[in-house]
Amino acid sequence: MAVYKIVEVGDDVLREKSVRVTKFGPHLEKLLDNMRDTMYANQGVGLAAPQIGVSKRVIVVDIGDGLVEFVNPVIVEYEGTQIDSEGCLSIPGMVGEVARAERIKVKGQNRYGKEIELPARGYLARALQHEIDHLDGILFIDKAKNLKKVQ
Template sequence: MAIYKVVEVGNDVLREKAITVTKLGPHIDKLLDNMRDTMYANQGVGLAAPQIGVPKRVIVVDIGKGLVEFINPVLAEKDGQQIDSEGCLSIPGLVGDVVRAEWVKVKGLNRAGEETELEATGFLARALQHEIDHLDGILFIDKAKNLKRV
């Protein structure tokens, strides 16, 4: 598969609301595969399609416990609160503390077009929220406190 250059802050695609995927097929499978490969090549834990310049509602996440893929993900429920440091492949060298829900339920489609949902806590919940924010043009720096260079 292909490894893409990650789009960095300042590129308009990162601030746009991504388009809902209406047709699945080989092109979405290829997009998911390329996003996975790009995420791993950049040692990331998540990637949203806009981060490779594709304004579609598609995310991949792997916090070290296996790959999670969502097409048209929706944050269906959330509860609790956690605060932790975040960074982003699209904003290299910058980290900050972000308040997120401790528990989330995400619903969407898998690559077979089947409705799927996932309940997550802790770091996985944080990563899913971070990537879903990307689909709405929201970057972690919009929510972060104590931003610093690393």
């Protein structure tokens, strides 16, 4: 598959509200495969379609427990609060402390259009929230405290 260039902060696509996916098939499957390959090639734990310049509601996440794919994800439950450090492939060299829900439930569709639901907590919940924010044009720097440069 293809590895895409990561779109960086300043590109308008990162601030757009992404479009809901209505067509499932080979093009979407290829997009998901390419997003996965791009995420792994960049040592990321998550990637949203806008980060490769595609304004569609599609994310991939892998915190080390296996790949999670969501099409049209929506967080339907939030519980608790966790504060931890975050960075982003689209904002290289920056980290900051971000408050997120400790436990969430995400509903959406898989690559074939089947409805799926995933409860998540801790790091997985954080990664999913971060990627879903990208679909609404929200970057972690919009929520972060104590932003700092790292090398």
